[in-house]
Amino acid sequence: MPYSFPLGPYHPALEEPFKVKVQCRGEVIDSATVEVGFSFRGIELLAQKRNWVEVITLIERVCGICSNTHAMTFCMAAETIAGIEVPKRAAHIRTIIAELERLHSHLLWAGVGAEDIGFHSLFMEVFTLRELVMDTLEAISGNRVNYGMNCIGGVHRDIPDPKRHLPALDTLSKGLAEIVIPTFTENPTALTRTRGVGRLTREQAVEWAVVGPVARASGLDIDVRKDQPYLSYADLGFESVVRPEGDVLARVVVRALEMVESIRLIREALLSLPAGPLRATQGVPEIPSGEATIRTEAPRGEAFYYVASEGGATPARVKIRTPSFVNIPAIEAMVVGQPLADLSIIQASVDPCISCTDR
Amino acid sequence: MNAVWSSLGSYLLAFAVWPGLLLAAPLGWLELWFMRKLVARLQGRQGPPFFQPFFDFMKLLGKETVIPRGVNRGIFLALPVVSVAAVTAALAIVPLPGNPAPSLPGDVVLLLYLMEVPILCEVLAGYVSRSIYGQVAAMREALLSLAYNLPFLVAIIAMAQEAGSFQMSTLQAAPYGLVHLLAAVTFLLALPARMKLNPFSIANAEHEIVADSHIEYSGPPLALFKLSHAVELVLLTELFAVVFIPATPWPLVNLLVYLAAGVAVLGGVTLLATATARLRLTQAFRFYWVWGGLASAVTLAATLVR
Amino acid sequence: MAMLKTILGNLLRPPRTRDPADMPEVPPVYRGALAHDAARCTACGTCAFVCAPKAITFTQEPGVSVSWHFFIGQCSFCGLCAQNCPTRAISLQADAPGATNSAAGDGLRLESVIRLQPCTRCGAAHVPLPDATIEALWGVEEAERGYCPECRRRAASEKLRAAFVPAEEAHHDR
Numbered sequence: 040m041p042y043s044f045p046l047g048p049y050h051p052a053l054e055e056p057f058k059v060k061v062q063c064r065g066e067v068i069d070s071a072t073v074e075v076g077f078s079f080r081g082i083e084l085l086a087q088k089r090n091w092v093e094v095i096t097l098i099e100r101v102c103g104i105c106s107n108t109h110a111m112t113f114c115m116a117a118e119t120i121a122g123i124e125v126p127k128r129a130a131h132i133r134t135i136i137a138e139l140e141r142l143h144s145h146l147l148w149a150g151v152g153a154e155d156i157g158f159h160s161l162f163m164e165v166f167t168l169r170e171l172v173m174d175t176l177e178a179i180s181g182n183r184v185n186y187g188m189n190c191i192g193g194v195h196r197d198i199p200d201p202k203r204h205l206p207a208l209d210t211l212s213k214g215l216a217e218i219v220i221p222t223f224t225e226n227p228t229a230l231t232r233t234r235g236v237g238r239l240t241r242e243q244a245v246e247w248a249v250v251g252p253v254a255r256a257s258g259l260d261i262d263v264r265k266d267q268p269y270l271s272y273a274d275l276g277f278e279s280v281v282r283p284e285g286d287v288l289a290r291v292v293v294r295a296l297e298m299v300e301s302i303r304l305i306r307e308a309l310l311s312l313p314a315g316p317l318r319a320t321q322g323v324p325e326i327p328s329g330e331a332t333i334r335t336e337a338p339r340g341e342a343f344y345y346v347a348s349e350g351g352a353t354p355a356r357v358k359i360r361t362p363s364f365v366n367i368p369a370i371e372a373m374v375v376g377q378p379l380a381d382l383s384i385i386q387a388s389v390d391p392c393i394s395c396t397d398r
Numbered sequence: 399m400n401a402v403w404s405s406l407g408s409y410l411l412a413f414a415v416w417p418g419l420l421l422a423a424p425l426g427w428l429e430l431w432f433m434r435k436l437v438a439r440l441q442g443r444q445g446p447p448f449f450q451p452f453f454d455f456m457k458l459l460g461k462e463t464v465i466p467r468g469v470n471r472g473i474f475l476a477l478p479v480v481s482v483a484a485v486t487a488a489l490a491i492v493p494l495p496g497n498p499a500p501s502l503p504g505d506v507v508l509l510l511y512l513m514e515v516p517i518l519c520e521v522l523a524g525y526v527s528r529s530i531y532g533q534v535a536a537m538r539e540a541l542l543s544l545a546y547n548l549p550f551l552v553a554i555i556a557m558a559q560e561a562g563s564f565q566m567s568t569l570q571a572a573p574y575g576l577v578h579l580l581a582a583v584t585f586l587l588a589l590p591a592r593m594k595l596n597p598f599s600i601a602n603a604e605h606e607i608v609a610d611s612h613i614e615y616s617g618p619p620l621a622l623f624k625l626s627h628a629v630e631l632v633l634l635t636e637l638f639a640v641v642f643i644p645a646t647p648w649p650l651v652n653l654l655v656y657l658a659a660g661v662a663v664l665g666g667v668t669l670l671a672t673a674t675a676r677l678r679l680t681q682a683f684r685f686y687w688v689w690g691g692l693a694s695a696v697t698l699a700a701t702l703v704r
Numbered sequence: 705m706a707m708l709k710t711i712l713g714n715l716l717r718p719p720r721t722r723d724p725a726d727m728p729e730v731p732p733v734y735r736g737a738l739a740h741d742a743a744r745c746t747a748c749g750t751c752a753f754v755c756a757p758k759a760i761t762f763t764q765e766p767g768v769s770v771s772w773h774f775f776i777g778q779c780s781f782c783g784l785c786a787q788n789c790p791t792r793a794i795s796l797q798a799d800a801p802g803a804t805n806s807a808a809g810d811g812l813r814l815e816s817v818i819r820l821q822p823c824t825r826c827g828a829a830h831v832p833l834p835d836a837t838i839e840a841l842w843g844v845e846e847a848e849r850g851y852c853p854e855c856r857r858r859a860a861s862e863k864l865r866a867a868f869v870p871a872e873e874a875h876h877d878r
Binding site for chain 2: 042043044045050051052066153154155156157158159160161163164167226228229231232378379380381382383
Binding site for chain 3: 095096097160167181
């Protein structure tokens with residue numbers, strides 16, 4: 040007897056409200072529909088009513104997890120319009136914060152993923168590691184979320200003593216190498232829950248136009264950091280992580296290895312922090328009329344910003360397309376034919392960020 | 399006539415005091431606390447204070463009972479009561495030292511039947527809740543019980559075969575042998591699923607189906623279900639101790655050994671639960687029918703070989 | 705098995721649970737409760753301009769005072785007000801802001817009144833500048849301390865004029 044089973048909008052497996060409604064036959068899923076829009080705030084419209092200083096604070100609140108990506112991408116767009124070149128030191132600091140943010144986002148995901156397969160101990164270990172990243176971010180920016188580091192033309196705060204943050208990175212890479220990665224890839228119970236589950240083939244990945252770790256786990260080698268290096272990625276060198284399998288395990292592995300790469304990037308950026316000013320401009324920025332599109336690699340994939348200015352005190356248009364916006368619909372393709380028990384880990388494997396999606 | 403009254407009195411005493419409700423409930427809370435504390439320490443956390451399971455129970459007692467619309471009130475409220483009564487009655491049969499109730503021939507069969515009642519209550523609780531989550535949980539619970547009952551029942555039946563009697567006291571006094579060991583392993587195999595612990599916490603997978611089959615329960619009925627679970631823990635661990643741990647002639651030593659064995663078994667399954675993820679229903683099923691089936695076959699073969 | 709080793713190791717280590725007492729140290733850049741120093745404020749309005757959630761507003765009583773208002777419920781603790789304040793009148797403290805009103809009723813809303821002062825030369829009411837700002841902008845001339853912006857400009861241009869044009873000539877011109 041077919042029945043419909045709603046996962047969400049309020050459900051223990053979800054961090055944020057969205058809804059996957061599945062049609063089941065026994066424990067097997069026949070079809071799924073995804074509904075979003077539960078935390079819509081109209082940020083794109085609000086952005087047109089805030090001046091160029093205020094709007095960064097607003098844009099930063101598009102997402103609670105990848106807040107820096109949004110503020111940074113917006114600032115990069117405004118800088119492109121105004122033709123401002125960001126100082127090298129500021130670009131390095133932006134890179135460090137972006138990669139720290141990727142670390143904490145991927146660790147958060149690993150914890151939620153562990154929880155979704157019923158692995159509470161792994162969740163505890165992962166979140167202990169994540170706390171190190173959060174402490175580092177707090178030490179640099181003053182906040183655990185919404186760091187407020189970016190301004191048009193550079194960054195607000197310096198990293199006065201870069202070497203101070205290296206021990207945390209060492210502990211983190213040790214924890215990743217000794218606990219998180221082996222447990223996900225060797226623990227038999229964890230493996231049975233992730234291997235071959237929620238498969239998205241390369242063709243499907245192209246068809247559903249997924250981005251970020253989901254695409255890279257399906258064998259699509261796309262990463263803005265590699266394809267179109269911005270900030271200091273060209274200087275630091277970057278290698279993308281690609282797996283061909285397309286199942287949940289591949290997504291776990293891609294994110295885990297990306298964390299290792301992020302730690303390497305942060306360490307090198309901290310050690311090679313160039314001297315120089317933090318900002319290219321002083322005071323309230325003046326943005327001439329023009330428009331710009333910027334792509335950056337957020338923790339969940341490619342974030343796209345279109346910013347238009349008419350030379351006024353506020354942006355004329357801010358268009359945000361977040362990675363989760365394109366990744367979430369792919370859940371519908373992943374869950375078909377899968378057991379109901381795997382629904383929560385499959386939807387989590389996409390790492391859906393609902394605040395981003397709804398804006 | 400007097401004999402009838404006195405035996406009835408001893409059953410009542412066994413049901414209500416020891417090993418029944420009055421002492422089993424605190425013992426169950428103690429075991430619950432031990433498990434929670436151990437899980438917390440294994441995960442690097444501090445864990446709950448000693449009285450936490452008791453506090454939880456008392457707090458639930460003080461909460462409002464909400465009965466979903468369209469649910470049969472009588473069944474809804476009777477299920478937790480039946481569940482507690484059944485596990486307590488089952489525990490009263492277990493010949494723990496100091497149990498005033500005499501062991502009857504065939505009480506093993508009664509025990510096994512009574513032990514199925516709480517599972518039945520949970521399944522029914524899920525089905526009558528009119529919640530899709532509760533119904534999925536009930537379906538999982540029912541299917542899973544088909545899986546783990548194979549090694550569970552075989553372990554006890556093999557012991558009965560070994561002792562040549564379906565009487566608990568005979569089982570307890572049976573001379574120690576190879577069958578004890580094999581049956582104990584088979585019993586332990588079934589235990590994590592019987593206790594709804596990882597990797598078999600499939601029917602109470604909150605991240606998949608929000609909660610277990612008593613998702614719509616609240617207040618005192620839920621407290622009774624929790625109490626039933628606590629008493630069930632005592633029942634399972636002490637049943638293991640009574641059947642598989644060799645008894646000494648001294649009752650007090652026996653009691654201490656049984657309690658220690660119970661705690662050790664709990665520690666073992668808790669360690670397993672902490673080190674694993676949750677399996678899928680089909681995987682659990684396969685596990686129990688392959689490995690549980692194999693262990694059952696070996697155990698039964700050992701009873702016949704002799 | 706990695707997990708088994710980890711959890712058994714945890715059993716031997718003390719718990720990671722932290723007491724409220726051993727909170728980690730607050731970093732110097734922490735953006736906590738807002739504080740406003742009325743003596744330094746020049747009521748320039750920069751803070752209100754950069755405040756995205758409009759938590760800071762100004763009201764005025766013409767000729768008497770300008771008031772700076774802050775409502776914590778709207779604040780997003782981005783720190784832009786403190787960063788952009790030219791006279792450092794706004795600072796973000798290291799302690800976390802109160803979540804509820806204190807018994808005295810303050811905490812959620814801050815208000816500081818900047819009294820206007822009469823100009824020592826013409827008597828027009830104006831916002832007095834803090835000493836450091838006067839020093840940086842106008843130099844230290846004791847007599848000009850209490851001037852309003854208008855008189856200050858006048859005094860400055862007179863000084864400039866005096867520097868270029870000798871006093872007698874200036875006198876002749878009049």
